[in-house]
Amino acid sequence: MESVLQAIGTVGLIFLVLAGLLAGWIASVVSGGRHKAAYLAIGVVGALITPFIVALLGGAVLAAGGLLAIIAIALVGAVIVLVIGKMILD
8 A cells, every 4th residue: 555655645646636537527528517526525525535545556657557557447447437327326
């Protein structure tokens, strides 16, 4: 877990937030612009949580993959959380 935090760093956290905002914005556009703030928030939460969940599940490779791997995993996680959020919001 510590290696993930070291790999992410401050700049990485900013990138994760930006990736979550991007995923949330795209989800709000796809859904017709409804619940924009909720989608943005859900995207950020998904992007921030997913790298840590992967690390807990034995994703030492995630830290070795560097920041790009962490951001890619974060985008996938944000999309998954957004799909779940869409089912709840609609």
